[in-house]
Amino acid sequence: MRDLAGYLEAAKRAVDAGREVFVDKLGAAPALHKGPGDFATEADLAIEQILREQLTAATGIAVYGEEQGGAFDPAACWVVDPIDGTSNYSSGNPNCAILCTLMLDGAPVVAITDAPLLDMRLTAIDGGQVMLNDDPLPPVNADTAAAAQVGIGSLASADRQRFPASFRLDLAGVLTESHLRPRISGSVGVDLAFMAQGIYQAAVSFSPHIWDNAAGVLFARCAGATVSGLDGAAWTPQTSGVVVGTGRAHRTVMDAIGKSTRGGTADEA
Numbered sequence: 001m002r003d004l005a006g007y008l009e010a011a012k013r014a015v016d017a018g019r020e021v022f023v024d025k026l027g028a029a030p031a032l033h034k035g036p037g038d039f040a041t042e043a044d045l046a047i048e049q050i051l052r053e054q055l056t057a058a059t060g061i062a063v064y065g066e067e068q069g070g071a072f073d074p075a076a077c078w079v080v081d082p083i084d085g086t087s088n089y090s091s092g093n094p095n096c097a098i099l100c101t102l103m104l105d106g107a108p109v110v111a112i113t114d115a116p117l118l119d120m121r122l123t124a125i126d127g128g129q130v131m132l133n134d135d136p137l138p139p140v141n142a143d144t145a146a147a148a149q150v151g152i153g154s155l156a157s158a159d160r161q162r163f164p165a166s167f168r169l170d171l172a173g174v175l176t177e178s179h180l181r182p183r184i185s186g187s188v189g190v191d192l193a194f195m196a197q198g199i200y201q202a203a204v205s206f207s208p209h210i211w212d213n214a215a216g217v218l219f220a221r222c223a224g225a226t227v228s229g230l231d232g233a234a235w236t237p238q239t240s241g242v243v244v245g246t247g248r249a250h251r252t253v254m255d256a257i258g259k260s261t262r263g264g265t266a267d268e269a
Contacts, residue, residue: 004102004125007059007110011078011100012123014054015114018047018082018098023116027092040067040083041090047082051100055080061102066211074106074237081211084113085187094118095185097193101214106237111215113193122193122215124222130196139224140198140246150180150245150253151191151203153212162240163206163230167260171204174256180249192216195244196223202245202253204230213242220244230257 025043044067052063055078064070065080072079078100083089085096094117102110109126121133129136152172172182180201185191188205189212195203196219205213217235220227226247229239232254243253 002104002109004110007102008112008123008125010055010058011102011110011112013058014051015098015100015112015121017054018050019114019116021046021050022083022089022098026117027090041086043089044082044086047098048080051078051080051082051098055100064211066209072210072237074103077103079103079211079214081189081209084189084212085185088186093186095187095190097187097189099189099211099215101211101218103210103214103237108214108218111218113189113215113219115187115190115193118190120193122196122219124218126218126222128222130219130222132197137197137223140196140201141224148180148201148249149183149199150175150249151194151200152182152184153188153191153203153205153207154184154186162208168206170260171256174259175253178252178256180252188212189215192219192242192244195225196220200245202243202249204253205242206230206240208240210237213239216244217242226250228254 021043048065048067055063061076061078063078063080064072081099083096084099089096097113097115100112101108112123114121123131175182188207191203194200207213217227225244227235227244229235230241230243235242243250245253
């Protein structure tokens with residue numbers, strides 16, 4: 001039998017250790033440039049090393065991460081993003097988080113999103129409730145937010161070819177005509193965590209990276225939300241991007257994606 005609770009406790013201890021570096025090095029300048037507008041700080045590198053060492057030692061399961069890579073094994077693998085929203089982190093913007101997810105048999109089963117500057121740590125295990133700072137959250141529904149908002153990961157980030165800026169801008173424009181109000185935090189992990197808390201009614205990630213999306217997928221499932229790819233198909237580890245939301249909000253986002261696609265701004269979406 002899988003000891004998911006034990007795996008979660010191991011992940012908490014590893015994230016606790018990484019959290020100390022996160023707080024200590026807030027505002028760190030770029031230390032590694034990975035491409036135009038894409039960089040890592042010394043904190044990214046140090047936190048991922050901590051997560052790798054502690055998770056592997058405690059569970060015997062390999063780590064696949066944003067900074068040091070590794071081999072992604074959907075059968076059993078930790079996927080980590082040491083700082084999701086590195087640009088925010090480097091400038092002192094609080095919308096940034098440590099993401100840590102355990103994948104077993106092709107599905108996320110344990111997850112932590114820890115945003116120290118927001119005093120927000122979400123945790124979940126498959127089949128359980130989403131926990132906010134160790135307190136259980138109720139399932140999300142259409143009445144959990146005073147004003148219906150939708151988080152949109154970024155207007156310019158990874159996978160620009162599949163989801164070009166023109167498509168993202170068009171989607172944001174279409175959504176403004178719906179009952180949802182678009183919000184851009186600059187952190188996929190924060191967006192998906194907000195949705196699981198009912199702060200957002202929906203969230204859209206354009207990221208092709210599993211370390212960005214996996215934790216939020218588990219939170220959404222545990223919160224009773226609808227989860228899919230941007231094409232409406234079921235989410236898998238190979239899916240590029242994700243849409244999560246209450247039933248109504250998810251339908252609204254998918255309708256908006258359809259209108260944006262038909263408008264010719266995202267032929268490859």
